[in-house]
Amino acid sequence: MAEHRPDAFAGVRRLFTGGDVVSPHHVNALLSRHPGLTVVNGYGPTENTTFTCCHLLREPLPAGSATVPIGTPVAGTRIFVVDRGGRPVPPACPASSGLPATASRRATWAFPSRLGNVSPSPAPGG
Template identity: 30%
Template structure:
């Protein structure tokens, strides 16, 4: 199996990538999306590639669909798992049937030997289709944080004789698949309503005209005043900023209550990335 490290080499413009003979691609979805901007990023460039593995960020359905189209002989896998549980704890192959059924992609089923379940605030396991905190148990869960017994005690515990970890991530099971639905600690309170920006992002990404989306609070005097949405469109358009904003707000209003709609929309050609290949959310927020 040939594996090509791309995080430090960049994407295109590097002949070594095309000549690498790589069969497996591992990156964040954001890095792959940056590569997909170039039409040359297709099977002809990487003829031996057989699988794409994504973790660390939400994989948008549009990104997965473009990969399936451009690399018809390769498998696209969406994975989930925090560092505390050795990263890739769940996985699912994203094929055309998954893409046709779900606008927000599942992160899959637990790997053999691990248990993944969802609990409420009282720690009680929830049934399918109910949102709660994702918990991981099994031999892949770490012992804790080195030199920080306070943090370890707060999130690690024993479950049925196995090491378990409270991820702080929200999610639910549907159709036997786990769906990641944002961080619990990223919840905001606006006008008396609790809002999860990840929910707004997921609904933006479900719109055909949106390729990438980041939703962040607008902070004034130390408090969240409203939501701002950074958007990369699926294709270029002649429409004005006002027209684009009104169009997205109308489409979102069909999916979300009014209090969850972003007040401000910022359109970008691409998002800045961190050194790890993830969207640089802090840099976007600082630009407001």
């Protein structure tokens, strides 16, 4: 819709997107075309039913951005960003997200990718 009907967003103040990888190109095009629009990138695996993290964008991303950041955990949620060996990593590193699945009390390890800028919760016990 952002590509074929960008004017459909005229007057929209906040746009939530999620469910798949968000295109930096399309986010930038919408934000450039519609000043005052806030895009919220909602991130979360199927096991968590809905968004686990959100990142608000009010201005276009830097030129050449390959990803849209997943942001910070929503209230009452924690996220642990780990490398392939399960060790905590700093923000913006290639990683997997460890999202505690509250219903099953197990950690769900999903989405190996470049997560962009994320504000992970402190490591368990840390």
